[in-house]
Amino acid sequence: MRIERVNMPKGLMTSKERVHAAIKGLPVDRVPVMYWFNPHTVCRMMTEIQPGHNIYWNFLAHFLWRKYHRGGEFNAPNIWRALPYFLNDYGNHIYVLELGADISFQIVGTGYTVKRIYFENGQLKVLDAFGSVRGLGGGIYWDIEKPAIKTATDLKDYRFPDFTDDKCFSALRKVRKAYPGASIMMEGFGVQDLFSTQIWSMAPFMMALYDNPVEVKQFMQRFGDWSIDLARCCVKNGADMIFIYDDYGYTGRPLISMQMWKEFTYPHLKRIIAAIHDAGAIAILHSCGFQTPFLDYYVEAELDALQAFQPKAGNDFQSAYEKYGDRLAFITGIDTQLGEQMSPQEIRESILQSYRIGKIHGRHILGVTHMFQPTMPVENMREILKTVKEIQAGLYD
Numbered sequence: 001m002r003i004e005r006v007n008m009p010k011g012l013m014t015s016k017e018r019v020h021a022a023i024k025g026l027p028v029d030r031v032p033v034m035y036w037f038n039p040h041t042v043c044r045m046m047t048e049i050q051p052g053h054n055i056y057w058n059f060l061a062h063f064l065w066r067k068y069h070r071g072g073e074f075n076a077p078n079i080w081r082a083l084p085y086f087l088n089d090y091g092n093h094i095y096v097l098e099l100g101a102d103i104s105f106q107i108v109g110t111g112y113t114v115k116r117i118y119f120e121n122g123q124l125k126v127l128d129a130f131g132s133v134r135g136l137g138g139g140i141y142w143d144i145e146k147p148a149i150k151t152a153t154d155l156k157d158y159r160f161p162d163f164t165d166d167k168c169f170s171a172l173r174k175v176r177k178a179y180p181g182a183s184i185m186m187e188g189f190g191v192q193d194l195f196s197t198q199i200w201s202m203a204p205f206m207m208a209l210y211d212n213p214v215e216v217k218q219f220m221q222r223f224g225d226w227s228i229d230l231a232r233c234c235v236k237n238g239a240d241m242i243f244i245y246d247d248y249g250y251t252g253r254p255l256i257s258m259q260m261w262k263e264f265t266y267p268h269l270k271r272i273i274a275a276i277h278d279a280g281a282i283a284i285l286h287s288c289g290f291q292t293p294f295l296d297y298y299v300e301a302e303l304d305a306l307q308a309f310q311p312k313a314g315n316d317f318q319s320a321y322e323k324y325g326d327r328l329a330f331i332t333g334i335d336t337q338l339g340e341q342m343s344p345q346e347i348r349e350s351i352l353q354s355y356r357i358g359k360i361h362g363r364h365i366l367g368v369t370h371m372f373q374p375t376m377p378v379e380n381m382r383e384i385l386k387t388v389k390e391i392q393a394g395l396y397d
Helices: 015-024 039-048 055-070 078-098 166-178 193-199 202-211 213-236 258-278 292-300 317-324 344-359 378-392
Strands: 103-106 114-120 123-128 133-135 143-146 183-189 241-245 282-287 305-308 329-334 364-368
Touching (some): 015 183, 015 329, 039 055, 039 378, 055 078, 078 103, 103 166, 166 183, 166 213, 183 193, 183 213, 202 213, 258 282, 258 292, 292 317, 305 364, 317 344, 329 344
Parallel strands (some): 183 241, 329 364
Antiparallel strands (some): 114 123, 123 133, 133 143
């Protein structure tokens, strides 16, 4: 049975109360909001849109944005494409809250996810905690250049990084102490996306599903256990939501067949969700691409919320919400992909349309469809923040 949304007077709820109520379909004082920024976008926004409250971070953001922008952006020298990552934690931990978001997005401390930074042939390289070497290549993302896994036989002896040290969660504890009323979402991992984004690449992983199914299943079992331990540590240190990072879709279709997804991936998604619930937290799945084929399974697994539900990938929020909105919350509505090609008025109408859909029954958090990128037109950035603030103020109730 669906619960009609009944708005309370504004400001009666903390962000944490608001987010948890919305996910459960209970009355809220206003729709919760989630932002998620690429660190280069943080630099640009703090320089051109709205400064943060911290003078030091403002100075650093201005300095790094000038170096990156004037240096040619994607063509800027390697170092100026890399250094904005210093703003990643501040931007998604604190700055999002300063902009009015309800959710602080956390990752395990950078000092533990990055093991070594060095130069090789004049190019900056990073050895990450998973054992892969990364480089910036021709863009602003740390692509895997030397994966930790070379062949399927390496899976058996692979050892996962140790994130159990309390120091890994010092930033999480500080944010929880400074913002006791915020909802804090800590990044975790699902078992599928790890292969292509952290330790291997998509093509050999897909071949291994056929050629080495036993090795892959054994590895996924171990990795699922590790992910559950990480989630429990996150909750113990102050997180109230776990963000399961696991991409399942391309545009218009799944990455792997549904039969294989149900055989290899789905059992571990279910048990990770159950473990998060047992720890007393909310389970949120971030999964890019086409999501429609998976929605029945998400409901069956008792997933609390799905992010990002991208229109560009072929997802229809209205039809999905009408069918599943009484059992699954959606974090979506601020289109950071198609929004780059929209006019400010078009992106405003897009946000309002999503808000009006989710306003009917609840179980909606007005959130980005992926990270804000620095390529978003600045006038669209301003319009997004303005529209969201007007929604928060009740102008469209």
